[in-house]
Amino acid sequence: MDFNIYKKYDSGFVLNVNEIIGDGITAVFGTSGSGKTTLLNCIAGIVNPDRGKINIGDQILYSDHPKVILPIHQRRIGYVSQEVTLFPQMNVLENIYFGHNLIPQRERKILPEYVINFLEIEPLLGKQISSLSGGEKQKVALARVLSISPDFLLLDEALASIDQKSSGKIITNLKRIWSEFKIPMMYVSHSISEVLAIADHVLILHEGRFVNSVSSKDLFLDTDLISSDYWFGFENIKSAKVVSQINSDQIVEIEIGGVVFNVSGEQILLNDQVNVAVGSNEIILSKIQTFDTSVQNIIRGEIVSISEFESFALVCVKAGENFLSRISLAAARNLELNVGEEIFMMIKSNSIKVLNG
Amino acid sequence: MNHIQETIYYSSLLVSLKVSVVATLINLPIATLLAWLSIRRRVRLRMLIEIIGIIPLALPPVTIGFLLLIVLGRNSIIGSFLHDIFGVDLIFTWWATALAAAVVSYPLVYKAISIGFAGVDSRLELAARTLGADTFRTFFVVTIPLAYKGVLAGIIGGFVRALSEFGATSVVGGNIAGETQTLPIAIYSSVLSGDNSAAVILSLISGVLAVVTLLIHNWMSKKIEDKNGF
Numbered sequence: 001m002d003f004n005i006y007k008k009y010d011s012g013f014v015l016n017v018n019e020i021i022g023d024g025i026t027a028v029f030g031t032s033g034s035g036k037t038t039l040l041n042c043i044a045g046i047v048n049p050d051r052g053k054i055n056i057g058d059q060i061l062y063s064d065h066p067k068v069i070l071p072i073h074q075r076r077i078g079y080v081s082q083e084v085t086l087f088p089q090m091n092v093l094e095n096i097y098f099g100h101n102l103i104p105q106r107e108r109k110i111l112p113e114y115v116i117n118f119l120e121i122e123p124l125l126g127k128q129i130s131s132l133s134g135g136e137k138q139k140v141a142l143a144r145v146l147s148i149s150p151d152f153l154l155l156d157e158a159l160a161s162i163d164q165k166s167s168g169k170i171i172t173n174l175k176r177i178w179s180e181f182k183i184p185m186m187y188v189s190h191s192i193s194e195v196l197a198i199a200d201h202v203l204i205l206h207e208g209r210f211v212n213s214v215s216s217k218d219l220f221l222d223t224d225l226i227s228s229d230y231w232f233g234f235e236n237i238k239s240a241k242v243v244s245q246i247n248s249d250q251i252v253e254i255e256i257g258g259v260v261f262n263v264s265g266e267q268i269l270l271n272d273q274v275n276v277a278v279g280s281n282e283i284i285l286s287k288i289q290t291f292d293t294s295v296q297n298i299i300r301g302e303i304v305s306i307s308e309f310e311s312f313a314l315v316c317v318k319a320g321e322n323f324l325s326r327i328s329l330a331a332a333r334n335l336e337l338n339v340g341e342e343i344f345m346m347i348k349s350n351s352i353k354v355l356n357g
Numbered sequence: 358m359n360h361i362q363e364t365i366y367y368s369s370l371l372v373s374l375k376v377s378v379v380a381t382l383i384n385l386p387i388a389t390l391l392a393w394l395s396i397r398r399r400v401r402l403r404m405l406i407e408i409i410g411i412i413p414l415a416l417p418p419v420t421i422g423f424l425l426l427i428v429l430g431r432n433s434i435i436g437s438f439l440h441d442i443f444g445v446d447l448i449f450t451w452w453a454t455a456l457a458a459a460v461v462s463y464p465l466v467y468k469a470i471s472i473g474f475a476g477v478d479s480r481l482e483l484a485a486r487t488l489g490a491d492t493f494r495t496f497f498v499v500t501i502p503l504a505y506k507g508v509l510a511g512i513i514g515g516f517v518r519a520l521s522e523f524g525a526t527s528v529v530g531g532n533i534a535g536e537t538q539t540l541p542i543a544i545y546s547s548v549l550s551g552d553n554s555a556a557v558i559l560s561l562i563s564g565v566l567a568v569v570t571l572l573i574h575n576w577m578s579k580k581i582e583d584k585n586g587f
Contacts, residue, residue: 044487072486085484089502089585098498099488128586148488 001152001184004052005042015039015049015208021186025178027199027216028188029226035208036188040154043186044079045072056151076103078145078183082157084137086129092140093125099148109149110181118180119143119173135166142173146181153177153185159194168275168355171197171237192230196220197237197275220322221305228309234280236323237355242272251296251349257320262296264349268356275355282351283325285315286344287335296349303341308332317345362555368535369543370562376451376526376539377519380459384466384515389508392471393496397479410467418461422528425457429529447529454530454537461525462518466511473507474500505581513574517567540566 002020015035041047051064204212244253301319313332523541530537547556
């Protein structure tokens, strides 16, 4: 997809963006009022830009010259919003088939039966929407948009309305959707934790303009591209594999990027793929490896970046994968941390939350 | 009870039902379209639509009847057109009675449907559009089913109001037994002629009709509620 959008509101707010969106999952990160939803609405056709153009491949969705405005219902863009908009008067199956039945037979590349199986929602099919949990609703919403064989997916804060425990499966599903169906996605969020967990590439939107375009990996190393407010509650959300059964001490071993971590008391099965979250403030850094401690995870790593903000420092540690640790400025000064140094991450086993609700 | 009285009960009941059903059928598409335009499309004529939706409530029914008499009479543009082209005279026919009942009951239908539409989450309609539904399909498959309480209340409210209408219908339809004599007009006739027992029976029929209509409303609401789950 490529777009060049100019939209001015009476309030004076101007969205002026120009970008080529590649394959994979692209996140648009921005604060409230930065223009994220306006951008999605312009692409979906809910709002028309004042000028510019929006294309998906050869198909023109909008153009001011020559004037082309493809109606919303002909755009074939799957839109999953923060507030799940399933039709309450229909059951789950009817919701999923709603859009699928409206597209011509020859254009039905993705079959609802396949999607239902893919997202493992067979048990929900006969249920009323009101009886579903937040996570279930979000899965059904995904199934519904996939069933229209979309050319592009727009996801507006898709995890915001569900509890963190349920978010893991959605994150996994979004990644699986890309690898299975090869539908490019744009994920919009103001949560940097979600953005880094889901997207391959991040566009940073500020006051209606893209101020940066970076890969997720680079954002780990260059955290000062984003205001400290958004890093404060950062959680490292990682994909993990369960590598042991629960032992007599109620500990399960999981592997993240080839490194084994101990997790306590989680009912997960051997070989399960799960997402886990570790708060950046739950990762304690130590220059020496200590064994006289109650902490179950002492992981050797290397400091790959240090960013100092007004009230804290973010240290990116590579240990299989990159982890961000939030420490106080005083701690950063006392430890005299340097990029390239060996460091030990100390994480309590119960500080690693498994997101597989 | 003699045969003539029985015939009046029966015929006035039938006329009332026919007039009310037709009045509701006239109102339903007009009120639905105007309510949708007013609530969803925010058209420039919204204020006019709102005024049309309220004014029959503010006017005495007799005035409405009088205005219809002027508009539909043979000397009016519409009346002369209908007479000259189709040979039809509306005044003092059950069609005129139905039209008068429709005008009087229109505000109830319009208002209830408007409230129904206002209660529909517009994001659901947008979701339908992004899933490939055009405006027409979105309206019938998403908007109307979600606004069913308002639509049903509009239908029933309008129907009941049309059943009870007297002033406007008597002016444009007169009091022709079997043609324009509705239950309220038959009651009025009976009272005027001193036949109180007939007035009581006709009133009872009106009452039973109103109760049956409300029971049907509740039954239909329950059926839809059970199906929809809300």
